Amino acid sequence: MTDQVPISWYLILSATLFVLGVLGFLIKRNLITVFMSIELMLNGVNLSFVTFAHQWHAVKGQIFVFFVMMVAAAEAAVGLAIIIAIFRARATLAVDRIDLMKL
Amino acid sequence: MNAPLHLWLIPLLPLAGFLINGLLGKRLPRALVTTVALLAPLASFAVVLWAALFAFPNAGPGPVLVGLPYIETLGPWITVGTLHIDFTFVLDQLSLVMLLVVTGVGFLIHIYSVGYMAHDKGYARYFSYLNLFLFFMTVLVLAGNTLVMFIGWEGVGLASYLLIGFWFTKDSAANAGKKAFIVNRIGDFGFLIAMFMLLANFGTLTFSEIAAKLAANPVWTGGVLTCIALCLMLGAAGKSAQLPLYIWLPDAMEGPTPVSALIHAATMVTAGVYLVARMHFLFDRAPIALSVVAIIGAATALFAATMALVQNDIKRVLAYSTISQLGYMFLGCGVAAYSAAIFHLMTHAFFKALLFLAAGSVIHGLGGEQDMRKMGGLRKKLPITFLTMTVGVVAIAGIPPFAGFFSKDAILFAAFQQGTLGKALYFVGLVTAALTAFYMFRLWYLTFTGESRSHDAHPHESPWSMLGPLVILAFLSVVGGWIGIERFAAYLAPATGARAVEAGSSQLEIIFSIVAVAVALLGWFIADLFYRQKPSRPTELAAAMPGAYNVLVHKYYVDEFYGAVIVKPLLALSTYVLGWVVDNAILGGLAWLLGGIATFAGALLQRWQSGNLRSYAAWLAAGAAALLLFLFAPALLASHGISTFWKGW
Numbered sequence: 001m002t003d004q005v006p007i008s009w010y011l012i013l014s015a016t017l018f019v020l021g022v023l024g025f026l027i028k029r030n031l032i033t034v035f036m037s038i039e040l041m042l043n044g045v046n047l048s049f050v051t052f053a054h055q056w057h058a059v060k061g062q063i064f065v066f067f068v069m070m071v072a073a074a075e076a077a078v079g080l081a082i083i084i085a086i087f088r089a090r091a092t093l094a095v096d097r098i099d100l101m102k103l
Numbered sequence: 104m105n106a107p108l109h110l111w112l113i114p115l116l117p118l119a120g121f122l123i124n125g126l127l128g129k130r131l132p133r134a135l136v137t138t139v140a141l142l143a144p145l146a147s148f149a150v151v152l153w154a155a156l157f158a159f160p161n162a163g164p165g166p167v168l169v170g171l172p173y174i175e176t177l178g179p180w181i182t183v184g185t186l187h188i189d190f191t192f193v194l195d196q197l198s199l200v201m202l203l204v205v206t207g208v209g210f211l212i213h214i215y216s217v218g219y220m221a222h223d224k225g226y227a228r229y230f231s232y233l234n235l236f237l238f239f240m241t242v243l244v245l246a247g248n249t250l251v252m253f254i255g256w257e258g259v260g261l262a263s264y265l266l267i268g269f270w271f272t273k274d275s276a277a278n279a280g281k282k283a284f285i286v287n288r289i290g291d292f293g294f295l296i297a298m299f300m301l302l303a304n305f306g307t308l309t310f311s312e313i314a315a316k317l318a319a320n321p322v323w324t325g326g327v328l329t330c331i332a333l334c335l336m337l338g339a340a341g342k343s344a345q346l347p348l349y350i351w352l353p354d355a356m357e358g359p360t361p362v363s364a365l366i367h368a369a370t371m372v373t374a375g376v377y378l379v380a381r382m383h384f385l386f387d388r389a390p391i392a393l394s395v396v397a398i399i400g401a402a403t404a405l406f407a408a409t410m411a412l413v414q415n416d417i418k419r420v421l422a423y424s425t426i427s428q429l430g431y432m433f434l435g436c437g438v439a440a441y442s443a444a445i446f447h448l449m450t451h452a453f454f455k456a457l458l459f460l461a462a463g464s465v466i467h468g469l470g471g472e473q474d475m476r477k478m479g480g481l482r483k484k485l486p487i488t489f490l491t492m493t494v495g496v497v498a499i500a501g502i503p504p505f506a507g508f509f510s511k512d513a514i515l516f517a518a519f520q521q522g523t524l525g526k527a528l529y530f531v532g533l534v535t536a537a538l539t540a541f542y543m544f545r546l547w548y549l550t551f552t553g554e555s556r557s558h559d560a561h562p563h564e565s566p567w568s569m570l571g572p573l574v575i576l577a578f579l580s581v582v583g584g585w586i587g588i589e590r591f592a593a594y595l596a597p598a599t600g601a602r603a604v605e606a607g608s609s610q611l612e613i614i615f616s617i618v619a620v621a622v623a624l625l626g627w628f629i630a631d632l633f634y635r636q637k638p639s640r641p642t643e644l645a646a647a648m649p650g651a652y653n654v655l656v657h658k659y660y661v662d663e664f665y666g667a668v669i670v671k672p673l674l675a676l677s678t679y680v681l682g683w684v685v686d687n688a689i690l691g692g693l694a695w696l697l698g699g700i701a702t703f704a705g706a707l708l709q710r711w712q713s714g715n716l717r718s719y720a721a722w723l724a725a726g727a728a729a730l731l732l733f734l735f736a737p738a739l740l741a742s743h744g745i746s747t748f749w750k751g752w
Contacts, residue, residue, distance in 0.1 A: 022724055025717075025720055026717055026720055026721055026724070034716075095716045095717060096715065096716075096717070098716065099713075099714035099715055099716070100714065
């Protein structure tokens, strides 16, 4: 099986996706972009789950992926609803201006 | 034991009265309050009387009661290691006599109070306190060990405090209550120390066990026993107003007069005498302590009698007289004539309660006037009060065949037979007897004879609810002594130890009696000379000896002395050292410092809570990164040969 892609490549890709997600979360100002960055992070993690599941021939990792996808779908539904609500109330989606939690 | 005896009923009935009147009294009709308040002591008295007369069969020709001491254990209280203390009541001849006095005289004074307090707003409160007092007093008397006794001991102090300060809106009354309470604390300290030493040396607080251990070890004398006895005496001196702790009793006259009669004359203040008699087996082994008791008693008797000579407040004369008579009782205890001391306790309870109640009747009749200089000529206006008070005066002066003569004579006779010290104390007692007769007849002349010196009062005789108890007590003051010390001592012997009854020749005893009566008559004669034949004489004498007169009027400046030596320094210490340095500087500073640190830290951390979503996320990411680093760095570094102080994953 020497023609297989090495596992480290998968992991590097997974880490890259995750870090991109983190950076997007930190840098982007639009709430929808921030939301998309979260999805990116989740999928980065999913990739490493699948990689290890394939490597160790264990089905647990793949089951985890399904769980994550399911939670992500739920989260997307709730999150988008919140975003719409915020936009209706504040007429803005700039993260810096949604700061009512400040003391 | 032929029928079950329920000792617990004796204290419990007044307690029930206290609870009913104390909790509901304000809402109950006055007649019901009165009924409850009177029924409680009456029922107690009935139980005691039944116990005294019928519960124990009398075996043999003498007064030998079968079944005494009767011990009733209600349950365990403290069980720690080898220490075992029960709630125990003990009934023996000593506690029987004491209980008869407490509940009997107590009941009469309850009746009297119905008339005396009729117009008071705090009627129910007054009776609830009075019942509370009876509860604690009966616990004190019935106690089978010193710890149960201590409950009663502290409880009567509480009741005394509440009743002295009954009219608490009056500043002087509130202060007098506090003074009584605080001075008593000093005595209680002695009592507590004595209890600790008893525990350490005997391992028990039960009277009978201590007595048994002492009896089993006849070589134990002096030393620790003296120490314990002296501490007990300190407690007794506090409660019974002896030197040097007597100062609270004169001030305690701020309370209602029936209270003065019940608590500060007849019953509570005799608790010290009772304590010494109860622990007689210990005092018998501590001759030094016994001498101290005798000396304190005699000194107090004389000292208080001299102060009574110049008082103008009718109740204060009686207060000093009470201190003086209590001194006699301690003198009796000190010469190991416990039965004579208890005998005097009993007769004193009769005639001093009578005197106080009669004085209360006078005060009531004059609308609250207590100054004898504003009385006079009341013989016709208050005939029954006059008659009964005369009985009391003659009884306390020690003129036969009234009660005071017999008991005082018994104490003096016992004192004379106790060596050189006893003889010296006998003469002190004799002088005191003369002074007693003098100041009592002074009171009598000033109040009842001569011209009326009151301004506007229209004196009226008191209602029968007050006169009834006076008549009964007057009767008891006459016949109370007829039982005779020999019979009384024989009755008490199982409880107070059968001291070889001083078998002096009867001739000697008659001589002593004649001397005592002569001395009493001398006191009367001088009082007659001063206050009837030539009423200007006292003022002339006072003017002739201003120094002596002033010292007496100011009560030897003892209150001032205590104020300067104890109260002032204590106040200064509290204000400056404890108040300023400890409280304000040290504790206050510490609190300020801690509060400051918390505020400062809060102000710093507050900045973290920016409300900025991205800053939160950045901290989250940084935290996760730091955690990962912490977990995996050691392993990574170890692969390069570098060790870290923490283990990592």
